Amino acid sequence: MKLKLPEDISTPQDFKSVILDTQKYAHWYAQNSVKQQLPSVKADEPPVISESTINLIKQLVGEKTLNKNSLDELIANLKSLEASLPRITITLAAMPTSSIKKTLVSWCRENIASDILVDLRFNSTLLGGMVVRYRSHIYDWSFRREILAARERFPEVLRRV
Amino acid sequence: MTINIFLQIFLIINIFFMGVLATIAIRHAQAHFKPAKVEPGKPVLPVSSEILPANIKEQLLKASQAQFQTVMQHSAAQFHQDLQTTAERINDLVKRLATVIVSDELERYRLDLTRLHNQAEIDISGIKKELGTHESELKAKVAQELEAEKKQLIKQIDTKLADAVESFLLETLQHNIDLGSQTPYLIAVLEEHKADFAKEVVDET
Secondary structure, three states, rough: OOOOOOOOOHHHHHHHHHHHHHHHHHHHHHHHHHHOOOOOOOOOOOOOOHHHOOOOOOHHHHHOOOOHHHHHHHHHHHHHHHHHHOOEEEEOOOEEEEEEEHHHHHHHHHHHOOOOOEEEEEOOOHHOEEEEOOOOOOEEEEEEHHHHOOOOHHHHHHHHH | OOOHHHHHHHHHHHHHHHHHHHHHHHHHHHHHHOOOOOOOOOOOOOHHHOOOOOHHHHHHHHHHHHHHHHHHHHHHHHHHHHHHHHHHHHHHHHHHHHHHHHHHHHHHHHHHHHHHHHHHHHHHHHHHHHHHHHHHHHHHHHHHHHHHHHHHHHHHHHHHHHHHHHHHHHHHOOOOOOHHHHHHHHHHHHHHHHHHHHHHHHHHO
16 A cells, blocks of 8 residues: 655655654653553653544554554664665755645645655756756756756847847 | 081191191202202212213203292292182182171070060060069959948948937937827837737746
């Protein structure tokens, strides 16, 4: 079964934070298990984990009950997924807003891979457009490249004016 | 050269004949004015002189003197005439020789001049041809260099202009980027290259 990543886990950083959250939860779970055996010790509150992390954990664990071993296995699985999930890097001319981010991520998940991680960066010298890096290729669709490619035509255009 | 030698030989022969004639004349004069002495034992041939009377003797002497003088005068005149003729001939010959020599020299000079003129004409035409070729080569080279220089300058101006426009656009536009208005364009670009991504996935698998 192919993993369906939630919309808000779209970047490698998001996925890294899921792993960190899970590790934090596993750590709390291990400590809490010990504490539960001692009636005099009061158990701590569970750490705050994002909704998307909970959804992902549920998706991965399924019907199995959580214990120390299954959490360790989950962390190992998540680390393995982090290394194997497809990634695409999109560099834009400005910091993308959440709507643009959402649009681009959904397009990538619909058209390239449902579990793809989209690494969004920005570089103002691009002026517009984007530079996409996917697997071994870099596609430069920036305005800067367009301008530089058409620089030979500037004098010609100016002569016509 | 041959003519000079011939002339010299001719003059030497003339001088020799003049010497012979002068010697004969001197001997005749000497025999007439100083007769040879008669030796005592020898018989005198002109016996008849003693027989001839003195007046006849005198007359004969005068006649022979006159005849000798006539002969001498005639010889001198003839010699003078011969000498004059010879001199005239020599003069004519010299003139002719001079004329021939001068005309030959002039002809040779003319031929030399013609030859030199032709040679000079050939040389000048060659030089003119070379100059023409060199001139046309130089013109072509200069035109080519000028054209190259022109193209280079135009290229430099175009490059500078392109740099200026490019810098202007980069400086101006990078502070006014609106990604919101670019979203449809970004999606359109991605849609346009969807096949490339699919191909990447296929190639990878």
